[in-house]
Amino acid sequence: QVQLVESGGxxxxxxxxxxxSCAASGRTFSNYAMGWFRQAPGKEREFVATISRSxxxxxxxxxxxxxxxxxxxxxxxxxxxxxxSLKPEDTAVYFCARxxxxxxxxxxxxxxxxxxxxxxxxxxx
Numbered sequence: 001q002v003q004l005v006e007s008g009g010x011x012x013x014x015x016x017x018x019x020x021s022c023a024a025s026g027r028t029f030s031n032y033a034m035g036w037f038r039q040a041p042g043k044e045r046e047f048v049a050t051i052s053r054s055x056x057x058x059x060x061x062x063x064x065x066x067x068x069x070x071x072x073x074x075x076x077x078x079x080x081x082x083x084x085s086l087k088p089e090d091t092a093v094y095f096c097a098r099x100x101x102x103x104x105x106x107x108x109x110x111x112x113x114x115x116x117x118x119x120x121x122x123x124x125x
Contacts, residue, residue: 002026002114004096009119012086016123020081022096022116030054030074033099035112036081038092038121045095045109049081052104059105064090086123093118 008020022034035050049060049070058070069082079096097112106112 002098004098004114004116006094006096006116006119009094009121011122011124014086014088014123014125016086017082017084018086018121020083020094020096020119020121022079022081024077024079024098026077029077033102033104033106034070034072034079035097035099035106036070036079036094037097037109037112038090038094039118040092043092047107047109048094050099050104050106051079053102057104059107061107083121086121088123088125091121091123093120 003025006022012018033052036048037045038048039045047061051058051070051072055072067085072079095118096116098114099106099112
């Protein structure tokens with residue numbers, strides 16, 4: 001059974017930065033691409049970013065491109081989301097997830113088979 005545990009969320013002012021982490025259990029972390037999604041109150045869960053198994057390939061939602069950076073450390077079984085220039089509209093619960101698809105372009109919720117419990121990010125104006 002795979003467990004994903006997010007951390008690093010919190011309250012930040014607009015223009016500030018946060019770094020989210022997602023620690024994965026198991027020995028096969030490097031065999032899977034990973035992604036970050038977010039869900040704001042009353043809205044559907046939406047894609048944020050994804051990273052390939054090796055970390056060489058990344059893909060972002062247009063809304064975060066140039067501000068967020070996804071990365072991973074396979075030795076530590078951890079994926080990160082560095083969020084800069086945060087805006088109030090970035091406020092949401094952020095989830096990391098694992099996908100069995102290796103394209104590095106998986107943007108749909110149903111492409112992912114394991115999810116973390118989420119971490120709250122609140123950006124004040």
